[in-house]
Amino acid sequence: MNDLMVMTQIAGRRCALPAHDVKSVIELSTITPVPQTPDFIAGITAMRSQALTVIDCRLALGFAEGDWETDDRAAVVAIDGHFYALLIDAIEDITTTTSEPGQVSGGFGPEWSRVAKGMIETAAGPALLINFPALIAGPGDNQAGLHAAA
Numbered sequence: 001m002n003d004l005m006v007m008t009q010i011a012g013r014r015c016a017l018p019a020h021d022v023k024s025v026i027e028l029s030t031i032t033p034v035p036q037t038p039d040f041i042a043g044i045t046a047m048r049s050q051a052l053t054v055i056d057c058r059l060a061l062g063f064a065e066g067d068w069e070t071d072d073r074a075a076v077v078a079i080d081g082h083f084y085a086l087l088i089d090a091i092e093d094i095t096t097t098t099s100e101p102g103q104v105s106g107g108f109g110p111e112w113s114r115v116a117k118g119m120i121e122t123a124a125g126p127a128l129l130i131n132f133p134a135l136i137a138g139p140g141d142n143q144a145g146l147h148a149a150a
């Protein structure tokens with residue numbers, strides 16, 4: 001309890017990203033597409049000469065492609081030595097948790113149950129705690145395509 005969280009919006013839901021796992025928040029300017037990768041991989045970009053695989057979180061969840069309104073920022077995380085820029089709708093705030101993760105009630109659907117570690121209470125209100133490896137894996141078994149872009 002009292003862990004720092006980066007509060008975000010993904011596909012219209014408030015989500016919490018553990019702040020100690022978020023390496024940076026960046027403005028996305030240029031995203032270069034990578035051929036033969038799954039649709040949820042938007043491409044690659046750079047941060048201080050480091051290549052980042054850009055993950056479109058809505059597509060990674062399995063939602064249909066659409067015209068998403070975003071604030072052009074991404075949360076940068078590292079998983080197994082690879083760096084990813086998570087393209088999200090918005091970054092709201094940094095706040096602390098007031099509870100341990102609990103069961104996700106209300107049936108958010110299979111997209112969310114695959115990537116949510118649980119529901120947490122924060123000083124900013126309730127949020128889904130996101131499991132990064134499950135999110136960057138995409139809607140199916142896409143590990144081969146994912147590491148090809150990394």
